[in-house]
Each structure stands twice: as structure tokens, then as C-alpha cells.
Amino acid sequence: MITIKKARKIYPSKKGEVKAVDDVNLEVKEGEIFGVIGYSGAGKSTLIRMLNGLEIPTSGSVIVAGREVSKIKGAELRKARQEISMIFQHFNLLWSRTVADNIAFPLEIAGVPKAERDKRVKELISLVGLDGRGDAYPSQLSGGQKQRVGIARALANNPKVLLGDEATSALDPQTTDQILDLLVDINKRLGLTIVLITHEMHVIRKICHRVAVMEGGRIVETGHVLDVFKNPQQPITKRFVQQVTEPEETKETVDHLLDRYPHGRVIQLTFVGEGVEQPLITNLIRKFEITVTIVQGKISQTQNGSYGILFIHLDGEEEELDNAITFIGQHEVGVEVISNG
Amino acid sequence: MAETLFPNVNWDRMWGATVDTLYMSAISVVATFLIGAILGLLLFLTATDNIWGNKLIHVVLSAVVNIFRSIPFIILIVLLIPFTKIIVGSMIGKNAALPALIIGSAPFYARMVEIGLREIDKGVIEAARSMGAKTTTIIWKVLLPESMPALVSGITVTAIALVSYTAMAGVIGAGGLGNLAYLEGFQRGRSDVTLMATIIILIIVFLIQIIGDSITRKLDKR
Numbered sequence: 026m027i028t029i030k031k032a033r034k035i036y037p038s039k040k041g042e043v044k045a046v047d048d049v050n051l052e053v054k055e056g057e058i059f060g061v062i063g064y065s066g067a068g069k070s071t072l073i074r075m076l077n078g079l080e081i082p083t084s085g086s087v088i089v090a091g092r093e094v095s096k097i098k099g100a101e102l103r104k105a106r107q108e109i110s111m112i113f114q115h116f117n118l119l120w121s122r123t124v125a126d127n128i129a130f131p132l133e134i135a136g137v138p139k140a141e142r143d144k145r146v147k148e149l150i151s152l153v154g155l156d157g158r159g160d161a162y163p164s165q166l167s168g169g170q171k172q173r174v175g176i177a178r179a180l181a182n183n184p185k186v187l188l189g190d191e192a193t194s195a196l197d198p199q200t201t202d203q204i205l206d207l208l209v210d211i212n213k214r215l216g217l218t219i220v221l222i223t224h225e226m227h228v229i230r231k232i233c234h235r236v237a238v239m240e241g242g243r244i245v246e247t248g249h250v251l252d253v254f255k256n257p258q259q260p261i262t263k264r265f266v267q268q269v270t271e272p273e274e275t276k277e278t279v280d281h282l283l284d285r286y287p288h289g290r291v292i293q294l295t296f297v298g299e300g301v302e303q304p305l306i307t308n309l310i311r312k313f314e315i316t317v318t319i320v321q322g323k324i325s326q327t328q329n330g331s332y333g334i335l336f337i338h339l340d341g342e343e344e345e346l347d348n349a350i351t352f353i354g355q356h357e358v359g360v361e362v363i364s365n366g
Numbered sequence: 367m368a369e370t371l372f373p374n375v376n377w378d379r380m381w382g383a384t385v386d387t388l389y390m391s392a393i394s395v396v397a398t399f400l401i402g403a404i405l406g407l408l409l410f411l412t413a414t415d416n417i418w419g420n421k422l423i424h425v426v427l428s429a430v431v432n433i434f435r436s437i438p439f440i441i442l443i444v445l446l447i448p449f450t451k452i453i454v455g456s457m458i459g460k461n462a463a464l465p466a467l468i469i470g471s472a473p474f475y476a477r478m479v480e481i482g483l484r485e486i487d488k489g490v491i492e493a494a495r496s497m498g499a500k501t502t503t504i505i506w507k508v509l510l511p512e513s514m515p516a517l518v519s520g521i522t523v524t525a526i527a528l529v530s531y532t533a534m535a536g537v538i539g540a541g542g543l544g545n546l547a548y549l550e551g552f553q554r555g556r557s558d559v560t561l562m563a564t565i566i567i568l569i570i571v572f573l574i575q576i577i578g579d580s581i582t583r584k585l586d587k588r
Contacts, residue, residue, distance in 0.1 A: 102498075111496040117493035122511070134500075
């Protein structure tokens, strides 16, 4: 559905050239939810704007839904844009129009007749769960409702691709989850390809099938979300994965524990897919002469399966501990000894 | 009562002068709104990194606007006498004031339009572009509606300035309340005529302000 080949975007600036996007290659399949994660300034905004021709790459090619967006201009580009719609961090609704008129706007642009427009707007309003709010103005809506209008507006012309530019970054966690659920629902119901950029790993974890990690204008890592969670390669990816797998206080708790129990070992276990459901701890206690203390744990759901992380403290004879760790390693579980205490 | 307070006022002529003032103000407000909006849009759209980004046109336009905005109105009328004679055929009467009124206030209003347009969220324009909107669609369906409260409050201020400009134009022969106050009030030493003319101008100004404010409030859904 989307192919980016050797895309570069270079801006001239007073201090020399700025490489916003540097030699990016990317392939997004039809019906996929693809996430691009990176800190601000990583070039992800520029990258996503290349997909609908709001930014033209300095070199390289961008093909979306069979059209070379990086080449076409004028009427052809405008036509293409009706099939590649976008939702925004700050919603970008017209305050002077009601909810219904905002949703009708892209239909007006596409030249859809009034009667058909009204019918379509009605469908869209109920698709995004805003029944009865059609006559409200954006200023009367909450952030989550505004983004629902943004989504309805983006879907108006039955696009093939939906681009999300930090679409949930201005929302609170609960509203974020509702909007993400809506996006998954739309992806499943309409088979729509969705590309999202974000700086929140939570968004990637919750709805994306595949993810690309961006740093300094380059894509440093790509893969299925679960694989990336299980086995992050780059330091930046590890930091992003930690955003969701480790609550902030984990490190403190572990430090505290290491102080309190100078003996034994603190171990981080990583469970993926099937591994999550094994009675591992029970087996450990039954088979070995050791004590097990659970320090911290979390299970996260991704679109490809679940992913869990557990910190435990083991204490006992050195030999027994080594045997126990070897035993854990024999299962489908990742083991990492944090410290020998 | 009116006879004792304003013994020298000829009410027919006062009414005629009021109509002239209203006529000059109304025509020049409409023309200023149209010309100023177009100039303001051009100023906005030709700014660097905007849709029609063009440094040359922007700089030239900006210079013209600044020059006409800076010339004191009373001097502008005098400077424009040859131009007015060509267009209107005379420099006496209510129509003779129109070119100067419009040329004097349209650049002023154009700046207000430009400021109003610049206050529109860039993201909204980007959203319209991402939907495949043409520039004309963006102008009619995004830029103008989204800046309408600013455009209306701007034209309110400009209209009030125009009423006082008509009075100035009256002094050099354009008719209206300013002309009446100057010729019959000041030059003949009848201060009650000047006072009455002032009162009527104040009423006109207040009405413009009230109407302008209420339209702005109605339009603004932010």
C-alpha cells in the first residue's frame, strides 16, 4: 500500500543543512496499522507529511495506493489526497463550522452533492459515536470528541490510508484509549491502512501491528511490535519499550531490594505469548530449595499477543540459585540477572 | 425646546448633511471592505512560506500599503485632487470625497485583514490542504470564515475612522456634517450648529460600534 524508497528531506539552514529525513526505506502493507515512534525532532512529522505530499522529498520516491505522491502535482495530487486522509494532534477543526459541517467539508471539496453529503455525514457521526452532537460547535466539545470529529472527517471520502499525526498526544490516558479502540475498530471494519506517528510507546503497544523507530531522521529499527518488545536492538528502542513495560518506580524498588537483601539475586523475567500463562513461579518453588519474592510485574497486550515482565528476588544456596536460573532459561522466558546482590 | 437650544440650526439642511455623511461613509465602507480584504488576502498569501509565497509581490504590496497608510488624510485629499478630477469630474460634492476616503482607508483595513488571517491556526489550513482543497476553496471556505470576526471588528474600527474622515473631507468641500459644521458653524460663529453636527456624528459612531460588536459576537463560535 505504501512504499518509501531512499527518501531524504534536507532543509537549508543558517548552520548548514538539516537532514530531517535521511535515507528512509519503508513498506506498509494493506490493512496494516503501522506505527512510527521517535522523540520530537526525529523527523517523523516530516516523514508522515511525505505520504500525502504536504512535504516533497528532496530525493527518493514515495508511492501510496499506486500513486507516486512525491512526483504528482496540482489536480492529480489533490485527487490523491482525498484517498490519503489525516488526523492531527490538535484536531484542526474549523471552529466556524458545526460538527456536521466540519465532517461535510472534505465531501464539499470532493464535489459530493448536498443530499448525498447529508446522508454520509449522518453515517459518519454515528460511526464515531457522536450521535446528537451534529449541530454543536467544536468549542463545545471535549478533546476526545473533537478527535472523533477529526476521524469522521478523515473517513468521509472513504480513504485507502489514514495518517495519524500524534493523534492522541493531546488527550488524557483514558480518552487516548477510547480513540485508539476506535481506530482499531475502523481498521478491522473498513480494512483501512493506518500509519501513525507518536512518541508514546503505549500507542504502539496498544494498536500497531508493526513499528519503526526513528532517530535523527533515520529508521534505526523496524519489526513486529511483539518482536520489538521482546528483543529491542537499539538503545533508543529499549528506552521506548521501558516506557510501557517498567513502571517508573521499578528501578527504585529494585535498588531498595538490593539494599535490603544483600544475598540472593534480583532477576528480570520476560514472558512473551504462550510463556505468560505458564505456572513458572510455582514450579520454581516446588523444585528448588529457594525463596522467591515478587518485586514488580506487568502484563501488556499488543495486537500480536501479550507480553509480560516480572522482577523477582531469589534467595538460597548459590548452587541452587544457578540451577533455578538455568531451569527458567529452559522455558520460553527471557532471563536477565539484574545484580548479584 | 430644540428651537431654544439650537436657534441657528436649519433642520432640513442638517438632515441633508446627515444623509450625505451616511452616503459617503456607507459607500466607502463597502469599497474599503472589498478592496481591503483583497489586499489583505494578497499580503497574507504572498508572505514567504505561504501558499503563493512571492517575496517581490509581497514587498511591493507591503510598501504601497505602508505609504498610503502613513499619509495624513487631509494631505492625501489634496494630493489626490488631480486623480479625483479625472475619476469623478469634480472636486466638490459628496462623490468627490469617495476616492480619497477609499484610498486612505483600504490600506489601513488591509493590514487588519492580514493580521486577522495570520491568527488563523496554521493547522487548519494544513488540514484543508491534506483533504485536497484548492487554494480558492481554502480562501472561501477556510480563510474568510475563520477570520470573519476579526474582519468584522476591523471594518467596524475602519468605518468609525471613515466617518471622521468624511468630516475632514467636508472641510474642503465634500459636503456632509463636517462641511456644515465648518461652514455654518465655525465660519459664521454659530456654535450650536457645530454642536448639533457633533451630536449626530457621535450617534452614528455609537450605532456603528454597537452593530459591529453584535455581529462579531454572533459570528464568533470559538
